[in-house]
Every structure is written in C-alpha cells, then in structure tokens.
Amino acid sequence: MVMESLDLEKQQLTKSLTGIQGLDEITKGGLPKGRTTLLSGAAGCGKTVLAMQFIINGATRFDEPGVFMSFEENEKELAENSSSFGIDLQALAVANKISLDYVSFDRSEITESGDYNLDGLFVRLDAAIKSIGAKRVVLDTVEVIFSGLSNAAIIRAELRRLFRWLKDRGITAIVTAEKGPGSFTRYGIEEYASDCVIQLDNVVHDQISNRRLRIIKYRGSSHGTNEYPFLIDEEGFNIMALTSIELNAPAPTRRISTGIKRLDAMLGGQGYYEGSSILLSGTAGTGKTTVSTYAADAACSRGERCLYFAFEESDHQIFRDMRSVGLSLNRWQQKGLLRIEALRPTLLGLEMHLVRIYKQVKEFKPQLVILDPISNLAATGETTEVKIMLTRLLDFLKPQGITVIFTQSATPRQLEQPEMQITSLIDTWITLRDIESNGERNRAINVLKSRGMAHSNQVREYILSDRGFEILDVFTGEDGNLTGSARFAQEDKDAAAKLLGEQKIEQKKRKLEHNRHRMETERIALEAANINSLAEQAKMIAEEVALGDLANTQKSNDARRRGGK
Amino acid sequence: MTRIVSAKNGGAADPAKKTYELCLYIAGASPRSHQAVANVRKLCEDSLSGVCNLKIVDILQQPQAAKDDQIIAVPTLIKKKPMPVRRFIGDMSNKEEILRVLEA
Numbered sequence: 267m268v269m270e271s272l273d274l275e276k277q278q279l280t281k282s283l284t285g286i287q288g289l290d291e292i293t294k295g296g297l298p299k300g301r302t303t304l305l306s307g308a309a310g311c312g313k314t315v316l317a318m319q320f321i322i323n324g325a326t327r328f329d330e331p332g333v334f335m336s337f338e339e340n341e342k343e344l345a346e347n348s349s350s351f352g353i354d355l356q357a358l359a360v361a362n363k364i365s366l367d368y369v370s371f372d373r374s375e376i377t378e379s380g381d382y383n384l385d386g387l388f389v390r391l392d393a394a395i396k397s398i399g400a401k402r403v404v405l406d407t408v409e410v411i412f413s414g415l416s417n418a419a420i421i422r423a424e425l426r427r428l429f430r431w432l433k434d435r436g437i438t439a440i441v442t443a444e445k446g447p448g449s450f451t452r453y454g455i456e457e458y459a460s461d462c463v464i465q466l467d468n469v470v471h472d473q474i475s476n477r478r479l480r481i482i483k484y485r486g487s488s489h490g491t492n493e494y495p496f497l498i499d500e501e502g503f504n505i506m507a508l509t510s511i512e513l514n515a516p517a518p519t520r521r522i523s524t525g526i527k528r529l530d531a532m533l534g535g536q537g538y539y540e541g542s543s544i545l546l547s548g549t550a551g552t553g554k555t556t557v558s559t560y561a562a563d564a565a566c567s568r569g570e571r572c573l574y575f576a577f578e579e580s581d582h583q584i585f586r587d588m589r590s591v592g593l594s595l596n597r598w599q600q601k602g603l604l605r606i607e608a609l610r611p612t613l614l615g616l617e618m619h620l621v622r623i624y625k626q627v628k629e630f631k632p633q634l635v636i637l638d639p640i641s642n643l644a645a646t647g648e649t650t651e652v653k654i655m656l657t658r659l660l661d662f663l664k665p666q667g668i669t670v671i672f673t674q675s676a677t678p679r680q681l682e683q684p685e686m687q688i689t690s691l692i693d694t695w696i697t698l699r700d701i702e703s704n705g706e707r708n709r710a711i712n713v714l715k716s717r718g719m720a721h722s723n724q725v726r727e728y729i730l731s732d733r734g735f736e737i738l739d740v741f742t743g744e745d746g747n748l749t750g751s752a753r754f755a756q757e758d759k760d761a762a763a764k765l766l767g768e769q770k771i772e773q774k775k776r777k778l779e780h781n782r783h784r785m786e787t788e789r790i791a792l793e794a795a796n797i798n799s800l801a802e803q804a805k806m807i808a809e810e811v812a813l814g815d816l817a818n819t820q821k822s823n824d825a826r827r828r829g830g831k
Numbered sequence: 832m833t834r835i836v837s838a839k840n841g842g843a844a845d846p847a848k849k850t851y852e853l854c855l856y857i858a859g860a861s862p863r864s865h866q867a868v869a870n871v872r873k874l875c876e877d878s879l880s881g882v883c884n885l886k887i888v889d890i891l892q893q894p895q896a897a898k899d900d901q902i903i904a905v906p907t908l909i910k911k912k913p914m915p916v917r918r919f920i921g922d923m924s925n926k927e928e929i930l931r932v933l934e935a
Contacts, residue, residue, distance in 0.1 A: 376918045379929055381921055382904045385890070
C-alpha cells in the first residue's frame with residue numbers, strides 16, 4: 267500500500283507504509299518506495315525488530331511480500347525472536363509471504379586468492395525475490411560481510427551495485443548497520459544508501475534505558491526531526507510521535523462534574539472544563555487520590571471511560587481506600603469503563619512512561635486520564651525533564667479533548683511554589699491543605715486558579731469520613747471564617763445564644779398573652795358594667811313611660827266621667 | 832589425519848589415501864569464471880591427478896546451490912573432502928597457496 271506525500275516538493279515521492287506505530291506519522295507516510303533506507307544504531311537498539319516488523323507488516327497488511335536476508339541470526343533464531351511478538355514466521359514463509367535467507371560467514375575457513383565479486387548474494391536475493399514476488403527487502407546487517415572478507419574495496423563496490431540493483435527493481439529496502447564513531451555505519455556504506463537514514467539509540471540513564479529514534483535524513487520529504495522515544499514491548503515497536511505541537515487545540519466548553527457537588531459549586535457552579543488539565547496538589551494524606559477518584563466515578567457514571575495511572579498504590583489499595591469513603595469503583599472496572607494501571611515510576615524512564623501512557627490511551631480511548639501522583643516521577647529524571655514529559659503528554663491529550671487530572675504531593679511550602687513549575691500548563695489548580703491553629707489540624711480545600719470560569723476563592727473546610735468527601739458549610743464568626751474546634755466553639759456559642767434568644771421570645775410571648783387576657787377580661791367587665799347601666803336607664807325610662815301612660819289614661823277616664831254623659 | 836603429499840612422487844596417487852572432493856562455484860560465463868575453471872583444472876591435473884573429484888556449479892543455473900552451500904563470493908572453490916572444509920574465493924590464480932592450504 268502506498269501513500270503519496272502531501273508536500274510541495276518538486277518530485278512526487280511515493281512512500282511505503284511501515285505499519286509501525288508512530289513511524290508512519292513521523293515519516294509522513296513511511297519509507298521511500300523503491301529506495302534503500304539505512305537503519306543505523308548500536309547493537310541491541312532494535313534494528314532487527316524494526317526491520318522485521320517492516321517486512322511482516324508489508325506481507326500481512328499491505329500485500330507486499332518481503333525477503334529478510336539475515337547475516338547474523340539464522341532462520342531458527344529469527345523465528346524464535348519473532349514468536350515473542352506473537353508472529354509465526356514459519357507460517358508466513360510457508361505461505362510465500364516472506365522469504366528468510368540466512369547468510370553465514372566464517373572467515374577462518376576462507377582463503378582469498380585473486381579477484382572476486384559478490385554475485386552469490388545477488389543470485390540468492392534474486393531467487394528469493396522471484397520466489398514470492400517480493401516488493402520489500404531487508405539486509406540485516408550487511409556490514410558483517412566486511413568482517414568476513416578482507417577486500418573492503420570489492421565489498422564496497424558490490425554493495426553500491428546491490429543498492430542500485432534493488433532500486434532498478436523498484437524494491438523498497440532497509441539496510442541495517444552498526445553505528446561507528448562519528449558516522450552512521452562502521453564501513454561508510456551510508457554514502458550508497460542515503461535516500462533515508464534513521465538512527466536508533468538506547469541511552470541508559472540512572473539504570474533506566476531510554477530508547478530513541480531519530481530521522482537523520484529523508485531526501486525529498488519533510489519529516490519530524492526530533493528524537494522520538496519508543497519502546498519495544500510484546501507487540502513490537504511503539505513510537506511516541508508528536509509531529510505538530512501547535513497551540514491550536516480548540517477551547518473546550520462543556521463542563522463535567524467533579525463528583526463532589528460543593529466542589530462543582532466552587533468551580534463556577536458547574537465543575538471542570540472537559541478536556542482541561544487539573545492539578546490537585548496537597549500535603550500527604552489530604553485526600554488527593556480521593557478527589558481524583560470522585561472525578562473517575564463521575565465520569566464512569568456518565569458512561570465515559572477513565573484511565574487511571576497509579577504510581578504509588580496498587581489497584582487493590584485504591585479500591586480499598588475508596589470503599590472506606592463510600593466509593594465503589596469495582597462496578598466500573600467490571601463494566602470496562604475504568605482501567606487502573608499501577609506501575610512503579612522507577613521501573614521505566616520518563617520517556618518510556620510517556621510511550622506507555624500514549625499506547626494505553628490509544629487503545630482504551632478514555633475521556634478522562636488520571637496520573638496519581640506525578641511527584642515521584644521526578645525521581646527518575648530531572649525536574650525539567652518531567653516538565654517536558656508532562657508538556658508532551660498534554661500536547662497529546664488536549665487536542666483529543668481528553669480531561670487530565672494530575673495529583674501531586676507537596677510540602678506546605680511547595681503548595682504555594684511547586685518545584686516542578688508545571689502550573690503554567692494547568693488550567694485548574696486545586697490545593698488541599700492542612701490548616702494548623704489552636705493546636706489542631708483541620709483540612710481545607712481551595713481553588714487557586716481555574717481558567718475560563720469564575721471560581722470561588724474561599725478556603726473551605728472539608729472532612730473525609732465514611733460518608734465520603736464532604737465540604738462543610740462556610741462558617742463565619744465575628745472574627746471571620748472559622749474551621750475546626752474554633753468553629754465548633756462558635757457553633758455552640760451561637761446555639762446557646764439562639765437558645766437564649768428563643769427563651770426570651772417565649773417569655774415575651776407569654777407576657778403578651780397575659781396582657782391580652784387581662785385586656786379581654788377587663789373589656790368584658792367593662793362591657794358588662796355598661797350594659798348594666800344602660801339596662802338600668804332603659805328600665806327607668808320604661809317606668810316613666812308607663813307612668814305617663816297611666817296618668818293619661820286616668821285623665822281621660824276622669825274627663826269622661828265628668829263631662830261625658 | 833594424513834594426506835598425500837603428492838609433490839614427492841610427482842603427482843602419483845597413493846590409492847590407500849583419501850580423494851579430494853572439490854566444488855567450484857561460478858556465476859555464468861565471464862572471463863573470471865573461465866579463468867577460475869582453467870586454474871583449478873590445471874591444479875588438479877598437475878598436483879592432484881587421480882585423487883581429485885572436481886565438480887563445477889554455475890549458480891546462475893542452480894541458484895539453490897548458492898543458498899545450500901552458502902555461496903556469497905564467486906568464484907568460490909570448496910574443498911568438501913577430506914576434512915576440514917576449506918573455502919577459496921577469487922580467480923584461483925595463486926595456485927601454490929591453494930595447494931598448500933588444501934594439503935595442510
């Protein structure tokens with residue numbers, strides 16, 4: 267399979283995909299097709315592994331059978347080494363997808379007498395290529411010929427002829443060579459195989475090995491020019507390729523919960539920005555792991571995947587610790603939403619960690635990545651190296667919109683001035699600290715910064731209990747916010763005052779009641795008195811009226827008696 | 832392991848002693864190939880007459896032989912018997928040297 271290069275060079279250079287993780291990206295499409303690439307490196311750097319993968323991938327994925335001509339390992343050794351990567355060389359050979367040819371030299375048996383050439387090599391290679399219709403060839407490592415035969419001039423001339431011969435047949439080839447002092451090959455063959463030169467390195471630093479790959483030259487094509495860390499694991503080559511580190515990642519806008527309601531509230535009411543970087547720093551035992559696992563729990567509850575890299579505790583420890591604060595992580599692990607990778611930081615170099623993380627992220631595709639803690643990564647490298655590593659990690663994760671949480675152990679002084687100077691990389695920085703006052707330690711959480719949102723600046727007290735991570739109410743006394751026993755004291759005081767107040771009110775209420783009662787009584791009495799007097803008056807009037815009537819009646823009776831008749 | 836020192840009796844073979852099995856590999860009909868063939872034939876006739884089995888293999892005609900016998904440089908002359916196996920590469924012009932090694 268072939269990929270056209272997209273650059274604006276004059277010649278159209280076609281490339282052959284290697285199928286190796288990261289290498290096709292760095293080379294922008296693979297190795298130059300129909301040309302010879304020189305792969306240089308000291309013994310044990312991984313040249314044979316890379317070259318073999320090139321052939322295997324060509325045969326199995328890109329429909330390009332290949333010949334592997336080995337000058338150091340015989341067919342059996344090659345098969346054994348490949349099987350550790352899960353590859354069955356025998357089967358591929360039988361299926362005519364690959365052809366293995368072991369060329370052996372024993373200088374002690376050879377006597378040179380006159381001129382010769384290396385036609386034997388050509389004949390064998392030609393036969394092998396024809397037998398399977400090969401499009402790819404590896405010569406590993408061709409410089410062995412120089413130690414087998416004494417006439418270097420002949421050998422050089424023949425190798426030059428061989429590379430031209432391969433080019434004439436349109437074969438994409440890799441030639442491996444051992445790096446000499448000051449040059450890429452011991453015998454100077456790089457002059458003839460200089461369309462593309464790749465160098466492998468294995469530097470042991472503080473007992474930890476760091477493998478790196480670099481493209482020295484790629485004629486006719488632009489390419490990544492850095493040193494790229496890689497590791498060789500059970501799947502073969504894995505290169506961490508960051509080819510364009512531009513600050514053009516889109517700014518995320520979606521907010522995700524921290525898993526702790528009141529912390530969400532402190533973060534502008536909605537929590538973290540999705541795809542942002544968060545640093546939880548705190549002194550020992552303040553609950554950083556807890557806060558990060560709350561975020562994991564929240565992510566998994568949303569159906570998102572979380573990849574947790576633990577550098578201090580094992581996954582069992584984390585599960586146990588989280589159960590004690592009421593978080594059950596097992597269910598997420600069983601559902602395949604949570605993966606915990608626990609590894610001692612001192613086991614690998616920083617770059618290896620990077621490659622490992624990179625590989626896991628590509629495979630698991632999480633939305634949230636947690637590194638807990640990053641503080642002891644500094645033990646395996648200089649602090650500037652750690653910063654570089656984290657920068658690269660963020661450059662890799664951010665464009666994919668993956669949220670990252672780092673936890674960091676710090677001394678109280680370091681909380682304000684973290685050694686690693688990584689806070690410029692961080693979008694949200696939360697500190698968890700002990701506050702010492704009045705002979706006791708209480709814990710407080712504070713959002714030091716959070717880009718792009720209005721966040722609380724309060725230092726809020728929290729407790730870790732079997733009820734989980736609880737941020738307590740803000741308690742303001744006369745002297746400001748209070749925490750711990752001062753808070754309790756104030757709480758009691760306030761309670762007492764409240765009680766007193768209540769009692770007073772009760773008292774007043776009773777008094778009021780009493781008054782009203784009296785008023786009522788008086789009113790009734792008054793009313794009664796009034797009614798009585800009015801009644802009296804009414805009676806008197808009634809009597810007068812009656813008397814009047816009587817008088818009138820008598821008068822009229824008298825009048826009748828007197829004068830009527 | 833004893834071998835015939837044929838120089839003494841002018842190339843006459845001792846029938847009780849071993850025979851040399853030689854195989855000369857060439858690549859096609861080039862001047863060098865012809866030279867090598869001529870040189871080796873002469874060597875056999877002059878110094879190893881009667882005790883020399885010479886086979887000539889053209890690897891262009893038989894490429895598998897190149898792989899089987901691990902031929903890289905041509906011309907190559909292999910003494911397969913008697914042991915130990917010895918290889919010579921080149922046009923075989925230095926006959927004295929070759930003989931010395933063959934008989935060593």
